Amino acid sequence: MAASEDRRQWRAAVVDLLQRDRLAQPDELGAVAAAAAAPLGLDVWVYLVDQEQRVLLPVPRPPAAPPPPLPVESTVAGQVFMTVRPRASTVDGRQRLWMPLLDGTERLGVLEFGLGDGGSADDPGLLAGCDLFGQLLGHLVATKMPYGDALLQVRRQRRMSEASELLWRLQPPMTFVSERAVVSAILEPCYEVGGDAFDYAANDGTLFFAIFDTAGHELRAGLGTAVVMSAIRAARRGGEGIAAMARAADRALERHLPELRFTTAVLAELDLDSGRLRYVNAGHPPPLLIRRGRVVRGLDGGKRLPLGLGEAAGLSAAPGRGEAAGRGDAVVVGGDEVAEELLERGDRLLLYTDGATEAVGRDGGVFGVEGLVELVERDTGELPAPEALRRLCHSALAGYAGTPADDVTLLLVEWAQDAARRMLPLATADPIPPWGEF
Structure with missing residues (x-):
């Protein structure tokens, strides 16, 4: 033909x-x-x-x-x-x-x-x-x-819990790829997610991403996470920065679900041109910085109280006060600490909930951050982020003694100029007729 x-x-x-x-x-x-x-x-x-x-x-x-x-x-x-x-x-x-x-x-x-x-x-x-x-x-x-x-x-092997139905409808797609960054996430057990969730948004030259874990289980925890995500999205779309987003979540939980205890979270903004990362950690496990396949360290700055507790503890900024701009390890704004880190090309950040590390391992001990780091360095390598995360999650689940008592959520963010190339089906195939000819 x-x-x-x-x-x-x-x-x-x-x-x-x-x-x-x-x-x-x-x-x-x-x-x-x-x-x-x-x-x-x-x-x-x-x-x-x-x-x-x-x-x-x-x-x-x-x-x-x-x-x-x-x-x-x-x-x-x-x-x-x-x-x-x-x-x-x-x-x-x-x-x-x-x-x-x-x-x-x-x-x-x-x-x-x-x-x-x-x-x-x-x-x-x-x-x-x-x-x-x-x-x-x-x-x-x-x-x-x-x-x-x-x-x-078709995608389901069994019935989902009410909390899972709620949170799966709120979350963005599991993978996002642009020319400068990749975001990928995975949740387990996916049919009984309680209060775990993630979020991200790419706007102009900034990538926002976050991970959440609301105290408690089942639908009550899911409702708390839904309120937090809605408050943060409203603040973000209103042009507010990450510290102000955290305070908006404080107010929303206090107003709508005061009986819930709190939500731990990491909220972050990555400048896609410079690699400048700014983040707030609301009582959550520190993200892991991965460089050339090795875990360099945890990012332990940006500390504040969990969401829902900050407002009650008087950490609210004065009305109309914006976030301070500056450089250095941290910027304190209205009682909130915004930490900074400068990434290198190809760096990855792994955000996770405590269900990934507090599960009991097959040796009877707590799996721990050390167990997670070992799997990251053994199983992820140079694999594209979505596949690296899939294998990491399955390896972690295989290393636990039985089903984890808490949700396990992993969010992997990669800052790389050629991120998109490895995610396209024909990126390394033989020359293909230009699309315009079709």
Whole structure:
């Protein structure tokens, strides 16, 4: 087939996918994808990764019988999910091309393209077309998910608790990648999250990120975290800095949930041009600074009382008072300490809740920060942040004696100029026809 004809067919498939999707319900998306790809001689199955990122589960497309689930750790499809790189396999004499399914750069699962007669997974045009088709489909999966339960149900192995339902709807996507930074997070046990959560926002040249842990368990803890996150987002979107965000959370908890004890948190702002980090630690475990695969130290500055206690202890700034600007180890503002750190290119920050370190290890002792540091240096290396975090979490869970008594939340932030390159499916593939030609 001529290259121009090939491009026309892919363009028609993409347009068809958009048109079919417009009125499709979430439960119809698997069939929509298959119908749009059929004129290309391709048989498409969509797989979504489960909440714990251990199994790839097929999206139904009746009346076809769905293929079996695929373990992440031991299948070609799983390798594609972990590495974000396409791979080919042959089943019953027919070639299959596996592509990562991404919403931008967030890993949702994989796509299986069954190739027709004469199709080759080595064809650059086919790779480019499948990647383009997959990019659009990933966005469509993400946008359709809130409109029904079908796609969420595919990703779940069992029923979620009420607190988990609340917090999963409040949190941003698990992965964010730009040209200058990566943010990735993971929560366990994902079906019974109590008061753990994370947040981030990239605006202009600043990346805000935070981690939260509200005292208590189940829905009461989840309600406390929801109030804290809402107060901080309102303050942030009102142009306030991190110390003022913390004070807004103090006031919100005191006003709306005075019976709750407190929320520990780390709130941080990273200048994406200079690497200047400013942070406040509200009674939370210190973030770990990772440089060239080794944990350099914990960032133990920026200390203040946990959220919900600062206002009661008189740590509120005077009305209208803004945050001080300056350099040095810390800036004290209205009783709050804002610490500073200058990052190097490629540095990573690991934020975690105490459930990650206070769990009992298999030797009967507390797992501890030392156990977490050992896993960071052993298992993460130069892996892209989302995969590094997935392996770190699973290694930690495997090192515990039974199920942790508290939530385990991990947030990994990387400041790197080439962060995006390692997160794109065809970043290291052979030359591909320019997208404009499609």
